[in-house]
Amino acid sequence: MQSFINYSHKHTQIDQNILNSNILECKQRLQCKYSEPDELALRLKLLEELTQFDLGQFLLINRGLNGYWTDYAINYPREQIDELHELEQCLLRSKPFYATYERQQIFKKINQTKVENGAHLAAIPCGLMSELLDLDFSQVNELQITGIDLDNDSLLLSQRKYAALNLTPKISYLKQDAFSLTINNHFDLISSNGLTIYLTEDKDVLQLFTKLYEALKIGGVLVTSFLTYPPLFPELSEQTAGEYNDDDHVARVVFGEILEVSWSCFRTTEQISGLLKQAGFNDITIYGDSKYIFPTCVVRK
Numbered sequence: 001m002q003s004f005i006n007y008s009h010k011h012t013q014i015d016q017n018i019l020n021s022n023i024l025e026c027k028q029r030l031q032c033k034y035s036e037p038d039e040l041a042l043r044l045k046l047l048e049e050l051t052q053f054d055l056g057q058f059l060l061i062n063r064g065l066n067g068y069w070t071d072y073a074i075n076y077p078r079e080q081i082d083e084l085h086e087l088e089q090c091l092l093r094s095k096p097f098y099a100t101y102e103r104q105q106i107f108k109k110i111n112q113t114k115v116e117n118g119a120h121l122a123a124i125p126c127g128l129m130s131e132l133l134d135l136d137f138s139q140v141n142e143l144q145i146t147g148i149d150l151d152n153d154s155l156l157l158s159q160r161k162y163a164a165l166n167l168t169p170k171i172s173y174l175k176q177d178a179f180s181l182t183i184n185n186h187f188d189l190i191s192s193n194g195l196t197i198y199l200t201e202d203k204d205v206l207q208l209f210t211k212l213y214e215a216l217k218i219g220g221v222l223v224t225s226f227l228t229y230p231p232l233f234p235e236l237s238e239q240t241a242g243e244y245n246d247d248d249h250v251a252r253v254v255f256g257e258i259l260e261v262s263w264s265c266f267r268t269t270e271q272i273s274g275l276l277k278q279a280g281f282n283d284i285t286i287y288g289d290s291k292y293i294f295p296t297c298v299v300r301k
C-alpha cells in the first residue's frame, strides 16, 4: 500500500529536558527494583537503546502512542524495516504490535461494508483515520466522513492524508473530547479504536460507549476494540499467543517493566460485552486477531 504519511522520524518534537528527567526517573526505578546485576544490566541497556530512535523517545516521554505513532506502528513501510534501529524492529515485530496491525485489517473490512451512498461514517477518536480514509470509495458518489479527536497534530495529519488521497467523500473534523460529545442520532457507523485501552475504570469506558451510542442512528453500528489480558494473568487471559519468541520477551520487558506503558487496561470478552450491553448496544459479534490479543467488537444500536 502506498503511504501518504511521511514517516520521516522527524515528526515528533522531543522536549530534551522532559526526556532526560524521565530517563533518570526510569533508571532510578529500575535500580530499586532489580538487584540482580544481570537483570538490571539488561534493562539499563534496553533503556539506553530506547533513547536512540524517535519512537523510543516518544514512548519514554508519553508512555503511550498518539495518533501519528499508532498509525506508524500499523502502517510503517514493512519493506524498509531492516533500516530501523534493532530494538525498534523488535518492538514493531512483537505480538502486541502485530495484533494492532491485524486488528486494523479487521476494522477496515467491517467498515468497508458500511460504505454506501448517503452514509455518514465517523472515527472517534480518529487519529490519522486510516481506518476510514484507506477504504475503497470508488462505488459511491455521496458519503460523509467525520473525524473527532482531541489532538491537533492528529487532525492536521489526517487532513493532509485526506487531501493527498484525493477522496470523493465530504469530510469534517472536530476537535472535541469524546467523553463530552453531544451528538445525537447522527452516524451510520462509528469506528472507535484506541481509547478504551487507556481507561482503567469501567465507568469511563461505559461513559464513552454511552456517548457513542447516542451519536449513532437507530440501527447504526459501532466497531470498537479491547486488549485482552496477557498470559501473565493466567486466570483472565484468553490469548492464544503460544510460546513467546525473543522479540516478544524483549517487548514485554520494554513495555511492561521499563516504560510501564499506559495502554495496559486489559478486559475480558465478558467484561467488554457487559459494558457494551449496559450502554444499550445489541447484536454483539467479536472478531479476534490470530492470537486474540486485540479483538474487534461489532455492535448495533
Ligand SMILES: C[S@@+](CC[C@H](N)C(=O)[O-])C[C@H]1O[C@@H](n2cnc3c(N)ncnc32)[C@H](O)[C@@H]1O
Pocket: 065, 066, 067, 068, 070, 071, 123, 124, 125, 126, 127, 128, 129, 130, 131, 148, 149, 150, 151, 154, 176, 177, 178, 179, 192, 193, 194, 195
Ligand atoms: C491510539 S490513537 C488511535 C487513533 C485511531 N483511531 C487509530 O486507530 O489509528 C488514540 C487517539 O485518541 C485521541 N484521544 C485521546 N483522548 C481523547 C479524548 N478524550 N477525546 C478524543 N480523542 C482522544 C488521541 O489524540 C489519539 O489520536
